[in-house]
Amino acid sequence: MVTLTWALSLLLNHQMELKKVQDELNTHIGKDRKVEESDIKNLVYLQAVVKETLRLYPPSPIITLRAAMNDCTFSCGYHIPAGTQLMVNVWKIHRDGRVWTDPHDFKPERFLISHRDVDVRSPNCELVPFGSGRRVCPGASLALRMVQLTLARLLHSFNVASPSNQAVDMTGSPGLTNLKATPLEVVLTPRLDTNLYED
Numbered sequence: 001m002v003t004l005t006w007a008l009s010l011l012l013n014h015q016m017e018l019k020k021v022q023d024e025l026n027t028h029i030g031k032d033r034k035v036e037e038s039d040i041k042n043l044v045y046l047q048a049v050v051k052e053t054l055r056l057y058p059p060s061p062i063i064t065l066r067a068a069m070n071d072c073t074f075s076c077g078y079h080i081p082a083g084t085q086l087m088v089n090v091w092k093i094h095r096d097g098r099v100w101t102d103p104h105d106f107k108p109e110r111f112l113i114s115h116r117d118v119d120v121r122s123p124n125c126e127l128v129p130f131g132s133g134r135r136v137c138p139g140a141s142l143a144l145r146m147v148q149l150t151l152a153r154l155l156h157s158f159n160v161a162s163p164s165n166q167a168v169d170m171t172g173s174p175g176l177t178n179l180k181a182t183p184l185e186v187v188l189t190p191r192l193d194t195n196l197y198e199d
Helices: 002-015 013-028 038-042 046-055 090-094 138-156
Strands: 062-067 085-088 158-161 187-189
Touching: 002 013, 002 038, 002 046, 002 138, 002 158, 013 046, 013 138, 038 046, 038 138, 046 138, 062 090, 138 158
Parallel strands: none
Antiparallel strands: 062 085, 158 187
């Protein structure tokens, strides 16, 4: 729910990217059937939108308590003794200008060009919305599949707009879950033949 809300909010504020997603859906799915889970592998731009959403608005901006198993020293000189309790600031990692160009901008294309090999399971930990290593979220694969399929079906079935075509407020709320501070309001209009909405 959190990622879908942020993804829709970002797309409503970036109409060109929304059009690219819907064009991709039109090309690969057409308008005479519904999106199936097997279609997701062909929807590379939609996958990039989900990754970029997870980068900018990870479901949890902080990975809570971890403990260093061994003494370690980071390349920047920080020494962490074994047993030290750590909290990982995912929000900061995902907006690090040394890793991401224009780190605060919504640019799904980065996952098709400069960061095409970056995934939520990348060993370099530049994209860690589900954590990393042995304590990675066990539901990460299911979450990705469900977010991608749900977003694809929504954007394939409906045209989406904000009321009065106003910009969506992107303010987050404080807490361990990265919720929008204001509810998202969306106007939906059907894009497909009416018989595809009967089930």
